[in-house]
Amino acid sequence: MSNISLTRRGAALAAALMSASLVLTACGGAGDDTGVKAMETAGATAAATRSVKAVNGTIQVPANPQRVVTIGNTNLPFIDLGGKPVGVTEASDSELGVLPVEQRTVYEAAEIIGSDGGEVDLEKLAALKPDLILVQFHSNDWDKVGKRLEAIAPTVLWGLDTEWKAFADALGEAGNVKDVLSRQKAEFKDKVAKIQTSYGKIIDGTSFVDVSRGDWSDPGTFYIADIGCSEIARDDIGMDLPEAAEGKDPLAYEALPFEQIGELSKYDVITYPVDAQGKPTEPFVPVTATNTWKALPAVSSGRALGVFCPGNNSYGPVNRYLDSLDRALATLPAKK
Template structure:
């Protein structure tokens, strides 16, 4: 079995070597002719631009494999991949039930990309978002199997959605999602104009691998939507510096949050603090904060920030939370 290790969002991939037999299998054996014909049929193609250049792909791809961070955004737009890579159960559980079903229906390539399994799926398109250097290690093998469209991790989520919709032929769904997103943003900017102009927010988080007794001031993730698209005033790192979210802070520093007007923190779909963040709200320091006792600590649900559907769910949660503030104008 030929596998390429894959850990999502920036971890290492190890290049794998496909055997000659696998290459022949991926190319479809002896049924395809040199000019791309299969029998008497010539598949319609088009060209898309991506991180790996101008790629010729089927006009209407039927068997799509998604690798890395393309899995969930493609499914979010109604795509039905035949193969997907590993997604943690905790992440998968945040999806709507129909999207979970679509993911589970696909062949799971796991945390390690099984290139033999990819070839056996006979895809006509492969969509990839992983680190640039790691893609280079497996690019030749993937492009031997099927046309491969790649985006690096520095691709902004809206641009990734546009690229996936174009390549994966799900542009109608994207058009609707973008319309809903733009309408929601416009409405929230109007509704909360007072909060936008006068309120100092701070967004907290905590990770599953955080050291005990620590939290972070998070300036990455869903809060970027609140900050950049709506205009809410959250602290963020200076240009060129590491995100604030990279610095672990001891619980004792929670008392310094009194300089802000409103705290947001991660909550589940029911509005309760996430299991990972719960140790923060259990501290006496948190409970004594004036922001907390005055009802200005808001739990917000963030199912993801790399597709319009997930972001819209985040905005709905943020909208509901902001509406509970005493000075919110609804």
């Protein structure tokens, strides 16, 4: 398959149309507007693509892509922004389980092209005839399939270290879903302001800790969450939450034994993960069953707050998290 870039194709076509317009203008009479129309067509063609910056360079993408394939971490954020990919890589049951019904329907309507970024079925992908491929996965996966993806369609790559707000902006630009993005960003701003206004006095001077446990955690362990949704609470809301020292691995990377649950007593308020129905997530249930947890001052006084976090890689799930946090903070007694 020829791998001529859209830039070169667009430039060549524009040049051809420009030459044709000059010939037509020379042959036409004073009132003949054929040449003008040809030049307008050339301009429209040149405007049919635009440049976006990515890890793999400056990429020429369709101005209005119609057949988008998402790979890795771009799947659900693109759908959250209103996109309807024709192809996706597999998402976990836990990720799909917290999606709104309409978003899950969009995901399930797309063709599964692989289990993850490095295991993409390139023949199946090419058969979808995409006009844009959006990718976020490990650099090792890019080394395996990146050049072959670029040979199929314009491919935009983001690194795993891309900050979530920057990622949403870039995804909205590349995928031409900026209208939904703008609305979600406005909602995010309003929700943050509401929480700060409503609970500012409670938050001020209160120490919080966000604890969690995943289905990957070793038996008898939990961790202090300083990444994910707790980042939103700390960095955007202004809640006093522990975080790793600069240059150190996140606290969330350290598995703590249940014997250390008692050390959480030094915090005024504890937040922990619940599902959409407000029940402790299945992996976290063993923590709540321990006598040490039940004896914590925050737990016995109603200052242990279950908060639903469906994700933090795009504005939609973050806004749902903020709604849950709002409801949880509303249960805290006001400071005197």
